[in-house]
Amino acid sequence: MTATLTAPPAAPAVAVRVVPARGAERIRALAERAGLEPGADAYAGTVTVIVAADTERALRVPRTPGPALFVCDTISPEGRRRVLRAGAVVIGAAELTEDSLLRAVHRAAHPHPSIPYPELSGVLSTGIRPHGAPAPGTPALTARQTSVLRLMAEGHGNADIALLLGCSEHTVKNVIYELMTRLQARNRAHAVAHAVRHGLV
Template sequence: MTAPPATPTVAVRLVPGPGAERVRVLAERAGLRCGGDEIGPAATVTVIVAADADQALRAQRTRGPLLFVCDTVSPEGRRRALRAGAVVVGAAELTEAGLLEAVLRAAHPHPSIPYPELSGVLSTGTRPGGPPAACTPALTARQTQVLRLMAEGHANADIALLLGCSEHTVKNVIYELMTRLQARNRAHAVAHAVRHGLV
């Protein structure tokens, strides 16, 4: 069964390389326009096929939405790619529907991060790289705790129970951290924090 056509405002620019032809075939089957530099930069997702996220980051030469299709995806590589604003998918399990979903997610100006991907990023202890601290606001220990629990899908009442405080306190902490991160909603706050190494 073929995936429904993508919106006409989204296209993919494939960076030539090993594995790019397979991705091109999947993209065309998914109804995505494919091309090179002749596609305008607006609403065009650059797709880089690479062995891992680090190789894809080294190959990245353009601004705008990025999608990395990688043979292996380590938590550290995924984190670095997310900080660069890229969506990462594994090449082995890639389907036309999965490619279409990833392209549309990359094309969105503030993409949300699916829970399995976010969970894998948050579960590792080290946070190499990332932007300078002066560019991103620091969170308090309580704000970080609440943000991690939000990322795990807990509601305010659950967070209050887990942290041993009132639901009113949790609401205040969420308001403060969303203001500090300039986030529009909970998903945006979590995505922003992950990209900037705050959690």
């Protein structure tokens, strides 16, 4: 049986459905202690919580359309990439607390165009390329654009990027302008998030 939890009136309304699995009872208990109370009905936008040994298994669990949160024992960099591209949120079972569960549920329910730095750093630091080509319709990037994007993701400013790539700061500004246009990004963080989700870096 699937449990449905809704936030108390003081908090933004969020419903959570925990898919039955080993470890699901712990999630339900943490959710209740975090201030999420059992609700009678789920509604559109319900966050489906899937507990699994790893991201590969979590991604294979059938779920209804809508936001999802994966709680996994192990999370590989490639698995984290695939979860991000699926539009879901993932958290390690070992780091799960009332606060981290609540934050993860709200991140899943209210997606933001940028990706939190620790998660982004974990994805980009390995240099592992994603399997397959970028999603259809996703614009390809030049080698220079990809290099600039990676350095942006590491937090470098334009002057540092110019120094590291051996070009002028004016060139870096032009490349970033081209990136923003090509990715239709609103800002630097949005450009990096878009590129990660679509397998461009």
